Amino acid sequence: MNSNKKIIKAPSWFVRVMTPMLARIVAREMVKKYPGLGADEIMARMRAESNPTDEAGRRMLDAVALRLPASSAPEAKPDAVISWRSPSSLALIAANLLPLYGVLVFGWPVFPLLLLFWLENVVVGTFNALRMLLADPADLALWASKLFMVPFFCFHYGMFTAIHGSFVVSLFGGKAYGRLDRGFVPVEGAMRAIADFDLGPALAMLAGSHAFSFLWNYLIRGEFRRASPSELMGQPYKRVVVLHVAILLGGAVTMALDSPLWALVFLIALKIGFDLRAHLKEHAQPVS
Template sequence: MTRFFDPDLFARTYRDPMAWLTLLVDLLPVIAVVFFGWKAVPLVALYWLENLVIGAFTILRMLGTVAANILNLAVAAFMVPFFTVHYGMFCFGHGIFLSAFAGGKVGDPAPGFDGMRALVDWALGTGPYMLWFVAAIIAVNAVFYLVDYVVGGGYRETQLPTEMFAPYGRIVTLHVAIILGAGLMLAFGQPLLGVLILIMLRVAFGMAMNMLRRRRMDGETGPLAGAMAEAG
């Protein structure tokens, strides 16, 4: 763990403009809080929507393994739909928890396309300019996908199961961070301070993922850790 957070690794990580791009996008919610009046609800909704974006790019990476080995086509034909349903249900349950935690009125959405759409509509409506912040997240993920996975040849080095399991740890981490952030808000009695602390927790998570990505690029991590960095 000491090696993971050592100064040399930090310096190597942030010599890469891609790491700064991620940091910039991770800090964008500060603008939403300061200038657009966002509170905790739109913030956690944004992070939930980010999980959906991560899932979509995970599907693209899973499909990309077919380009490296045509034999993956048969496996992908099963695993991609399985991941779509399983991860979708995982995000659905997480979204129900968040909407209830935030006191949102989503009705009584049933699992499935309509239920997920209701949660997405709820999340997009929690704060002004939400769609622009989601677009920024999509853009930075697209850049990483093209640079690391397509141009950098990441599709030749990964495996379908590795890519499929990578995003789940991110949801668990976000879940814990939200509960921790809520506890800090109650402890300090300062909602704005609590929201900013939650953003900083997310920024710290993003920095950790950037350093994990650097270690993967330098051949210092296994495939699962590298895939988690790409998914984060």
């Protein structure tokens, strides 16, 4: 006896909503299934295995392709991997050399350097919130989690950064700056130091470096398609903890030595090294 099977198709709006989310899951599983292969090789195998004939299937494969890392192989293509010669890396190095100019020309002591590095943390947090907000914008279901995670990150990271800044201003700013703020947010002391040491151009350069990296790596190179807000939430903390523990310890030693030139130059070089290493690691391993 023949039985007619009725195929129920999902509404088109439901398919559009679910495709990005499912594509993210499939892309993650394909990377695990084919370790060492790049996006082109993985997609070739997927097309050979599935060979979809309908429009929905082809759209799903296209969505998966957008969310695969450019290359997960150890020997990646030169244009798929960030190196120290990449535009964003060179911009980072150039921006970090401006504090050296302040030390050599304006005679900056250790406090404005540490304050500048702390202010950069605020810039890092701002762009990280933008990264979280723009992560895989085609995934409509992901926006529901962003409504919670982005404000929570802004609050938590803001508190963390404020406490960190209060230590920088109170410990290294001395009476001239450390006693200007009654709360734990060092707004007045930081603003006074920015004006006194003319930190505006250096801060603008550092902010410009992060803005360029955001545009070049995250938007133009398409990292936003593979980004996960939950993983992005923890990225700035790694930078702050590793980098600034070393910087604060180095700053304390430098201050104890009465800020000799060689110690200040070493402090800047240490910061550039940590920054560049973190930058290369972050963009060499696309967030999934």
